[in-house]
Amino acid sequence: MTERLQPGDAAPDFTLPDADGNEVSLAGHKGRKVIVYFYPAALTPGCTKQACDFTDNLELLAGAGYDVIGISPDKPEKLAKFREKESLRVTLLADPDKQVLEAYGAFGEKKLYGKTVTGVIRSTVIVDEEGKVERALYNVKATGHVAKIIKDLGI
Numbered sequence: 294m295t296e297r298l299q300p301g302d303a304a305p306d307f308t309l310p311d312a313d314g315n316e317v318s319l320a321g322h323k324g325r326k327v328i329v330y331f332y333p334a335a336l337t338p339g340c341t342k343q344a345c346d347f348t349d350n351l352e353l354l355a356g357a358g359y360d361v362i363g364i365s366p367d368k369p370e371k372l373a374k375f376r377e378k379e380s381l382r383v384t385l386l387a388d389p390d391k392q393v394l395e396a397y398g399a400f401g402e403k404k405l406y407g408k409t410v411t412g413v414i415r416s417t418v419i420v421d422e423e424g425k426v427e428r429a430l431y432n433v434k435a436t437g438h439v440a441k442i443i444k445d446l447g448i
Contacts, residue, residue: 297398298429305396309386312372331399333413335375339435346439
């Protein structure tokens with residue numbers, strides 16, 4: 294089982310391709326707070342709802358000093374389709390090797406319809422300006438999660 298991150302841990306740095314194949318790294322966001330969320334698959338109902346919620350609240354989050362990055366095991370081409378189809382404005386990164394998902398504790402055993410499976414654990418990690426974990430939320434729900442984050446952060 295992958296270790297879950299705890300508040301105060303150094304957030305594992307990463308460099309991954311975005312939907313256009315450009316490299317994006319966590320280090321490139323130093324000095325800003327970053328909401329890194331992990332989701333199982335682009336173009337699926339729950340993940341679409343979550344990505345649309347983040348997009349709808351992007352200005353509010355950005356105004357409070359937060360950048361938003363979504364990471365899934367999808368390839369950049371699929372992320373580009375997802376972004377175009379849903380008019381997403383959040384940064385979507387591809388982690389087909391699942392190295393970043395594993396580093397963040399967002400890949401491993403989970404329950405799916407009562408069965409234990411191995412896959413992406415829907416998770417959100419909030420990283421502070423110094424690159425430390427402020428909050429680490431695991432097994433979050435796709436619906437209503439963004440509103441809960443905004444409430445919890447006092448935005």
